[in-house]
Amino acid sequence: MFTDKTLLITGGTGSFGKKCVEIILRKHRPRRLIIFSRDELKQFEMQQVFPQTTYDCLRYFIGDVRDKERLYRAFRGVDYIIHAAALKQVPAAEYNPTECIRTNIGGAENIVNVAADCGVKKVVALSTDKAVAPVNLYGATKLCSDKLFIAANSYTACDTVYSVVRYGNVMGSRGSVIPFFLKKRDAGGPLPITDTRMTRFWITLEHSVHMVLRSFELAGGGEILVPKIPSMKISDLAEAIAPGMPTVEVGIRPGEKLHETMITAEDSRHTIDIGHYYVIKPETCPYRGPEGRPVPEGFSYNSGTNESWLTVPELRATLREQGFDVQP
Structure with a gap:
């Protein structure tokens, strides 16, 4: 569906944007990619x-x-x-709340209105598990953006x-x-x-890009698409990276949760299972x-009660596949 079409990625120089550009250039033939x-x-x-001399469809556009x-x-x-553009560092958002609000909420409003005025066919916005029952300002602004x-x-x-596409922690993204x-x-x-005891949903950067691109075919408008992805324990990640190395427990930081949630029990009443994804219907x-x-009433998609888990060997293998320096 992207052949001879014009695509634009906000926040296109971030971790997601660079991987997305790489995959689009490799697998699709857009007329322009901005x-x-x-x-x-x-x-x-x-x-x-990605020079324009090699990829003549590319355009680099400075703007906010x-x-x-x-x-x-x-x-x-x-x-x-x-x-994909957002201010996403939790401590920075807490210290600079108005800046976070202007970008994550005001920016979302601008995109909604300008896209409508310019006749854009479809907009897919990236969300986060932190937008569900948020406990920090970043999550609260992303919830508002989703709405x-x-x-x-x-x-x-x-x-x-x-x-909207919502997923968990991205392996290898900036701030990981x-x-x-x-x-x-x-x-x-x-x-x-x-x-x-801390757990997180875990997804590779490439998986997140494929999911977002796939969502352009799946989405009909107004829904939130949530991928079925595994959970991992933070202690297992430490063991995968540094086997046998001592750890020290420093306590949960302000604005953090012990476990993350992508679908609440309240949302279960209008959530369906479509195979590889859950869809929260509008x-x-x-x-x-x-x-x-339909998912069972009271269903909650939580990283601590997830059915799918990554083991230490699986984490280690995935880290190596993503280019990180960990031992077999």
């Missing part, structure tokens, strides 16, 4: 990897999702948008379709705990662990996506 971000240095560095006028210029003639994109299917009175553990390991340890507009089996 990298929209606000950091000219990151765009320059990305152009060394807060700047509505700039979005009008960037969205002209665009068919599909992947919205804006879902509601947009009802009030824009246009043909633009808006959907993996490089931190590797650095501590190389320094001789010990590895600081917040809580040995309550404010008709559902036009694929049909599936």
Whole structure:
């Protein structure tokens, strides 16, 4: 569906954006692929990897999702948008709340309105497990963003379709705990662990990109797509990276949870299972996506009670596949 179409990725120089560009260029033939971000240095560095002389469909567009006028210029003639731009560092968001709100909420509102005005066919916004029952400002802003994109299917009175994709921790993304553990390991340890009971959903960067691209075919508008992905224990991740190295428990930091949730029991009443994904159907507009089996009432998709788990050997193998320096 991307052949001879124009795609735009907000936050296109981030971890997700770079992997997404790599996969689109390898597997699809878009007419134009626009990298929209606000950091000219990151765009320059990305152009060394993906030069326009080699990939003539690429466009590098400096702009900020807060700047509505700039979005009008960037969205002209665009068919599909992947919205990946966000301020996502939890401590930074707590200390700079208005900046986080302006980007994650104000930026989402701008994208909704400008996409409608410019006749964009479909927008898929990236969400996070931290948007579910949020305990920090970052999660709260992403919850608001999700609500804006879902509601947009009802009030824009246009043909633009808006959907949300929600997944857990991305292995190897910027801010991931993996490089931190590797650095501590190389320094001789010990590895600081917040809580040995802590669990997280886990997904590779490539898997997250394939899921988002697939969502353009699946999404009918207003739903939240949630992949079925495994959980892992933070203590098992430490063992996979540094076998036998001592750890020290430092306690859960402000704004963190012991376990993450992607679907709450309250959402179970309008959630269906479509195979590889769960779909939280919209309550404010008709559902036009694929049909599936309703989940049991009271169902909760929680990293601590997940049916699928990664073992230490599986974690170690996945880390090696992603290029991290861990022993077999």
